[in-house]
Each structure stands twice: as structure tokens, then as C-alpha cells.
Amino acid sequence: MSEKGWKELEIGGRITEAGNAAKYKTGDWRTFLPDVDREKCINCLQCYLYCPDMAIEAKADGTLGKIDLDYCKGCGICSNICPVKCIEMKKEEK
Ligand code: SF4
Numbered sequence: 001m002s003e004k005g006w007k008e009l010e011i012g013g014r015i016t017e018a019g020n021a022a023k024y025k026t027g028d029w030r031t032f033l034p035d036v037d038r039e040k041c042i043n044c045l046q047c048y049l050y051c052p053d054m055a056i057e058a059k060a061d062g063t064l065g066k067i068d069l070d071y072c073k074g075c076g077i078c079s080n081i082c083p084v085k086c087i088e089m090k091k092e093e094k
């Protein structure tokens with residue numbers, strides 16, 4: 001996919017096509033990334049429910065799956081919401 005210049009973007013950044021968020025890899029501009037301590041995780045899935053980018057997977061068996069770093073923007077909401085504080089936000093090494 002070629003990058004669009006600002007003159008080609010929709011005015012106001014409107015969404016004109018349903019589901020087009022999949023084309024925008026928000027992980028590109030991340031500074032921090034979540035690091036989950038799976039030993040401490042109680043699989044409550046609060047992080048899955050609150051992640052604004054749906055970057056956290058819930059497995060069919062109701063346990064925590066992987067975090068899709070293509071879409072995780074490093075906002076830290078998952079870390080803040082985790083009741084057992086097992087998600088640490090770490091500075092990303094590029
Ligand atoms: S840091 Fe933000 S975007 Fe990334 S997984 Fe956590 S809640 Fe989702």
C-alpha cells in the first residue's frame with residue numbers, strides 16, 4: 001500500500017469505508033509496548049475488553065492470547081486496567 005499525502009486524505013480524517021482501521025498499523029508510532037507476566041495473569045480479560053485497538057486476543061478457551069504489535073499503539077490502558085498489575089509498559093527498542 002502506498003502512503004497518501006495529506007492532500008489526498010479525507011477532510012477531517014473521516015472514515016468512508018467500514019473496517020478500514022485494519023489498514024492503519026497503529027503500532028508504527030508506538031513508543032512503549034506492553035509486556036505481560038503470564039505467570040501472574042489471572043485471565044480476567046479486562047485488558048482485552050478495554051484495548052481501544054482490539055490488539056489483544058482472547059482465546060476460545062477464555063484465556064489471554066497474544067498481543068498484535070502491528071496494532072498496539074502503546075497507550076497503556078491495558079496496563080492501567082489490569083487488576084493484578086501484570087502488564088508492564090516498556091520502552092520500545094527499535
Ligand atoms: S498498550 Fe493500548 S493498544 Fe496496546 S495492547 Fe495495551 S491497551 Fe491495547
Ligand code: SF4
Pocket residue numbers: 036040041042043044045046047048064081082083084085086087
Ligand atoms: S487484565 Fe491482566 S490479569 Fe486480566 S487477562 Fe489481562 S493481563 Fe491477565
